[in-house]
Amino acid sequence: MTMRRSFLIAFIVLLALLPQLPVPEFWITQANYIGLYTLVVIGLVLLTGVAGLTSFGQAAFVGLGAYTAAYLTLTQGVSPWLTVWIGLVITAIAALILGWITLRMSGHYLPLATIAWGLSLYYLLGNIDALGKYDGLLGVPALKFFGIELNTGRSFFYLLWVIVVLAALAATNLLDSRAGRALRAVKGGSTMAEAMGVNTFQTKVTAFVLAAMLASISGWLFAHFQRTVNPSPFGLKMGIEYLFMAVIGGVGHVWGALVGAGVVKILEDQLQVWLPKLLGGSGNYEIIVFGILLVLVLQYARDGIWAFIEARLPRVQRKVDWADAPALAERSRPPHGEVVLDVNAARKEFGGLVAVNDVSFQVRAGEILGLIGPNGAGKSTTFNLVTGVLPVTRGSVTLRGERIDSLPSRQIAKRGVSRTFQHVKMIAGMTVLENVALGAHLRGSRGVGSAMLRIDRAEERQLLKEAEKQLRRIGMAEHMHELAGNLALGPQRLMEIARALCADPTLLLLDEPAAGLRLKEKQGLADVLRQLRDEGLSILLVEHDMDLVMGLVDRIVVMEFGTKLIEGTPEEVQASPAVRAAYLGTEH
């Protein structure tokens, strides 16, 4: 048994025993609050820590769940075991609308929108007569579970903590899955994720709805625990506090949610007792201490308390359980020599600058085309036109007879175009294997639900097997369990190529793959690329290492100042005086 699993079991045993021990009732109450908060903060870990989206509005979603439960049980006599689902539906719809409107826009709209949402729901709840205005609704009945009334802290404790532990496990499962990799990929901007075929907008909305639903369940529990609801625990102040718990605990770690909720709740109580004694008088002094604490954490322990704990736990290596998984289906390859990519008078202007000036070329199946030229010649921009990262100003890009120049990146990826980036784009905190498996995103279909329930394992084994296969092919298999961020630049580039190959591409675009590679690695890379070409793949290669390019490619396109200077075999290009003057001259 791993040490982590032992910790988890020890924790669960401790939880199970706590209400049986002769501890004061106050402890149980605190533990219950910590559980309620943890549920909300797990959602924030997924949303903010993993997907990089900040929300101040989680308390309002808690309120939605709590008020739905209180109102429907009190006035309509609906069973609490039904109101929880009604609350979830209402919350999901609210989150969907809010997310749909704001998540299309750039990063800052979501935090602002959640602040507005948190404020307006608070005032709305406080002004509706039917909801008791600021006094709220009193006399919410206790939950009944198989005839047992959960009307004490101790009896409520078990239901609550079973839900918390299940939520934590579901979130942990999610992070270790196809859907989880997509979720992690959206944090660093959408370009890479979309190039892997991830629908980043949909992924963000899903994360937002999921986090809101966890908050809603917490609200339902809250209503039946407190037995009364009023607007104050669901205001903006509490929304900020939830975020604070997530940051303190460690915003990227599921178990950090528990630590954050626990530390903040206990600290808050202690400070409320001690600070007025120390400072005299009454006041919300703990807010000041929290503020200082937050600054310190952000300054010295950005990843929160859990990252600190995690660094001291032994790192568990994933068990290789996919050896016998069936291989993924492969795309049918175009016949050798068929035109795969046809770039026709493609043009890209940035304001007055013409980065790509009516450039035309073709890439055929089973061919490596080199694209060379001095820095700023427009090579990477050409890549971005082909892969849909940038729209063309004019001209067309055709893939196997189909116009792709107005398609979004992920649609182009779906049609068999895969790429690497000049500046490596990866998920540093994920293993090499998981990073590479992201490349196979479009070859799987399992989503968030099956990941949480762990019924996605058959497909997951296939994806991981493919990832290992591509890593092996590129000579990186022994690095598979390392964190991608710990690799040197050269191996990171190789990892990106393996990731691109995982997509089973027809056309592979490599942007300076050999930069930072050692001689042996370069030779290995050249061998792999030759082998891929012989298998019928088309490769478009931007590279500065002339020895590599000249010995590898079939034809070369030379660009300068956005314009195509010449196209020909390596010999023709090397013999061209214009190229020497423009390009090779500057290289040496």
Ligand code: ADP
């Ligand atoms: P290369 O990859 O050949 O070194 P790039 O395609 O990166 O060249 O750049 C071509 C030209 O376009 C450069 O002058 C660069 O500054 C400009 N450029 C590239 N991307 C952008 C952008 N997003 N906005 C404005 N100018 C850009």
Ligand code: MG
């Ligand atoms: Mg470039």
